[in-house]
Amino acid sequence: MESNLNNKLKKTYKIITSDKQLTAGIIGLLIVLTVIIFAPSLSTHDPNFYGTNVLSGLGENGHLLGTNKMGQDIYSMIIFGTRTSVQVAVISALISGVLGILIGGIAGFFGGKIDQFVSELINVFMMLPTFFLILLIIALFGNSITNVMIVIGITTWPSNAKLMRAQALSIRERTFVKAATAMGESKREILFKYIIPNGIFPVIANTTIGMSNAILTEASLSFLGLGDPNIISWGQMIYEGKSYITSAWWISAFAGVAIILTVIVFYLLGDGLNHVLNPKHANGREA
Amino acid sequence: MSRYISKRLFSGIITILIVFAINFIIINAAPGDPIKTIMGKESDDPVLRAALEEKYGFDKPLTVQFGIYLKNSLKGDLGTSIIYDRPVSEMIGERLGPTILLVLSAGILSLIIGTIMGIIAARREGSLLDTILSGISYVLNSVPSFWLGLMLIILFSSRLKLLPTYGMTNQRASYTGIKYILDVLKHMILPVGTLLLVQIPTYFRIAKSSVLQVANEDFITTFRATVMSERKIFNKYIFRNAILPTITMFGISMAYLITGVSLIETVFAWPGTGRLVLTAINQRDYPTLMGMYLIMSISVAVVMIIVDIIYAILDPRIRY
Numbered sequence: 165m166e167s168n169l170n171n172k173l174k175k176t177y178k179i180i181t182s183d184k185q186l187t188a189g190i191i192g193l194l195i196v197l198t199v200i201i202f203a204p205s206l207s208t209h210d211p212n213f214y215g216t217n218v219l220s221g222l223g224e225n226g227h228l229l230g231t232n233k234m235g236q237d238i239y240s241m242i243i244f245g246t247r248t249s250v251q252v253a254v255i256s257a258l259i260s261g262v263l264g265i266l267i268g269g270i271a272g273f274f275g276g277k278i279d280q281f282v283s284e285l286i287n288v289f290m291m292l293p294t295f296f297l298i299l300l301i302i303a304l305f306g307n308s309i310t311n312v313m314i315v316i317g318i319t320t321w322p323s324n325a326k327l328m329r330a331q332a333l334s335i336r337e338r339t340f341v342k343a344a345t346a347m348g349e350s351k352r353e354i355l356f357k358y359i360i361p362n363g364i365f366p367v368i369a370n371t372t373i374g375m376s377n378a379i380l381t382e383a384s385l386s387f388l389g390l391g392d393p394n395i396i397s398w399g400q401m402i403y404e405g406k407s408y409i410t411s412a413w414w415i416s417a418f419a420g421v422a423i424i425l426t427v428i429v430f431y432l433l434g435d436g437l438n439h440v441l442n443p444k445h446a447n448g449r450e451a
Numbered sequence: 452m453s454r455y456i457s458k459r460l461f462s463g464i465i466t467i468l469i470v471f472a473i474n475f476i477i478i479n480a481a482p483g484d485p486i487k488t489i490m491g492k493e494s495d496d497p498v499l500r501a502a503l504e505e506k507y508g509f510d511k512p513l514t515v516q517f518g519i520y521l522k523n524s525l526k527g528d529l530g531t532s533i534i535y536d537r538p539v540s541e542m543i544g545e546r547l548g549p550t551i552l553l554v555l556s557a558g559i560l561s562l563i564i565g566t567i568m569g570i571i572a573a574r575r576e577g578s579l580l581d582t583i584l585s586g587i588s589y590v591l592n593s594v595p596s597f598w599l600g601l602m603l604i605i606l607f608s609s610r611l612k613l614l615p616t617y618g619m620t621n622q623r624a625s626y627t628g629i630k631y632i633l634d635v636l637k638h639m640i641l642p643v644g645t646l647l648l649v650q651i652p653t654y655f656r657i658a659k660s661s662v663l664q665v666a667n668e669d670f671i672t673t674f675r676a677t678v679m680s681e682r683k684i685f686n687k688y689i690f691r692n693a694i695l696p697t698i699t700m701f702g703i704s705m706a707y708l709i710t711g712v713s714l715i716e717t718v719f720a721w722p723g724t725g726r727l728v729l730t731a732i733n734q735r736d737y738p739t740l741m742g743m744y745l746i747m748s749i750s751v752a753v754v755m756i757i758v759d760i761i762y763a764i765l766d767p768r769i770r771y
Contacts, residue, residue, distance in 0.1 A: 284462070284465070287462060288462065288465060291463075291466050291706070291751060291752055292469070292470065292473075292751070293706055293709060293710040293747050293751050294710075295707075295710045296710045296743070296744050296748075297473065297744065299728075299732075299740075300477060300740055300741065300744050303732055303735070303737070303740055304477055304478075304481040304482075304488065304737060305481060380595055383595050383598075384595065384596075384597065384714055387595075387597045387717070388713070388714065388717065388728070388729060389732055389733060390732060402595070402597065402601070405601075406601060406718070409601050409609075410604075410605070410608075410609045413605050413609075416598065417601075417602065417605075419598075420594075420595060420598035420599075420601075420602070423593075424590065424593045424594055424595075427593035428589065428590065428593045431589070431592065431593060
């Protein structure tokens with residue numbers, strides 16, 4: 165039993181180290197998670213504390229990366245901003261992934277009229293300018309972080325659905341699905357027991373890349389003044405720093421670097437997972 | 452061919468109808484009553500309210516309301532901005548020029564530069580140059596465009612004092628003729644440069660992977676076996692086949708640019724539609740925002756249909 169587990173671990177380790185991007189992505193993810201968990205001990209100040217050292221420069225008055233116009237410590241804000249970005253990324257990606265898997269899975273598995281309708285719907289939604297739709301909904305429904313996460317989730321499912329549909333189309337022709345049908349298992353059972361678990365891998369990779377996009381979308385919304393004013397977010401730091409860009413560049417600059425690094429981690433993870441999980445890309449031909 | 456075009460046109464029309472429906476659903480589902488949303492939160496003029504109720508038929512069933520909304524919009528009436536007391540279509544129309552200038556310049560330049568970079572990387576796959584170009588593309592893909600714009604302002608304007616960062620023309624001088632054009636071009640460098648940099652990865656990736664894919668196909672191996680010159684194989688067969696996917700990418704990239712340009716216009720105070728969006732957000736001017744969404748969706752749909760048709764002309768295989 166123990167050696168079995170050991171073998172599995174060894175196998176997983178081998179798969180992870182077989183792809184450079186996946187290795188880098190996982191190391192990056194571990195660092196991001198460390199920052200999220202130990203944020204209170206890693207930060208030097210309370211990020212919500214309005215100090216008297218307004219617009220301090222780098223290293224001035226004990227502020228590693230300076231302060232903003234309210235005297236908040238930039239370094240500590242960036243540390244705590246990680247939580248916001250990753251929260252947005254994970255929850256919106258989950259919503260988008262679940263919706264995509266269900267809609268795409270049902271379309272591909274049942275086929276016929278349902279499939280025609282869903283495929284046309286996916287095509288239409290992929291033609292719509294998603295970012296502006298998100299912006300419009302947030303402007304009308306209020307700019308809370310919960311709304312941002314939900315709206316990103318429910319507007320980005322089509323690419324997941326497209327992948328899942330293609331998977332379901334091919335898996336439903338496989339022998340084990342036909343055998344299950346012959347054994348009298350219901351359609352719903354087949355969909356959830358065979359089609360989805362076997363076809364989910366490309367969607368997982370795509371969802372990981374979707375996390376990167378969610379982080380960028382949240383930052384863009386904040387930059388247009390549609391961020392949640394009650395939380396600390398990197399996009400909002402860039403937005404606040406915009407007016408001081410020539411005098412206090414550090415307010416915007418480091419928050420942007422934090423965004424880039426986090427987004428790269430999720431891109432690496434997504435690409436790596438794609439190489440490992442998706443047989444089509446097994447040759448690593450992608451750029 | 453005409454069947455393919457009519458099929459694409461049909462789905463384009465469906466898309467635009469869905470955009471109308473989304474706008475309609477959003478305004479009715481938003482918290483508060485729809486007239487209040489259109490009027491703006493601050494104003495509460497009973498005469499205006501009655502006029503709006505009359506115009507949009509708010510006492511009628513929802514289906515009839517949707518019909519009225521469609522009819523108005525097709526006549527070019529996208530509603531009135533209560534904040535500015537002006538028709539939305541007029542306000543958007545007069546700001547469209549500068550936005551299109553940015554979008555087209557950045558779109559075409561990134562297509563050319565990104566594709567060339569991708570081809571170079573593919574032809575020397577595995578070399579140091581390929582690694583560097585791929586690395587640059589990977590990082591650029593993760594950069595928030597508006598942040599990049601701000602950093603370019605710091606670099607080129609605050610430190611090097613080389614380029615203007617604000618607006619489309621020099622407000623203090625009133626140039627005419629060639630001087631005016633040069634002035635606009637100078638103001639365009641930073642905003643177009645920012646959009647260009649964030650769009651390069653899109654073309655880089657597609658160009659690189661499609662060159663690699665075509666180069667590994669059997670017919671190319673056959674040509675190599677016949678000792679045809681590498682240059683001829685590339686120019687005549689690989690390039691022509693590999694360039695096709697970038698054309699589809701152009702449509703998708705334009706869709707991104709049309710919405711993403713708002714952020715860049717905000718950074719550089721470019722007098723286009725982006726600033727209209729920003730003030731509309733700050734003032735909660737919903738008719739303007741909804742009008743913008745409609746115009747953007749229609750532009751994206753039109754661009755995508757044109758791109759699809761061009762693709763079908765160039766690649767007969769696509770006309771199923």
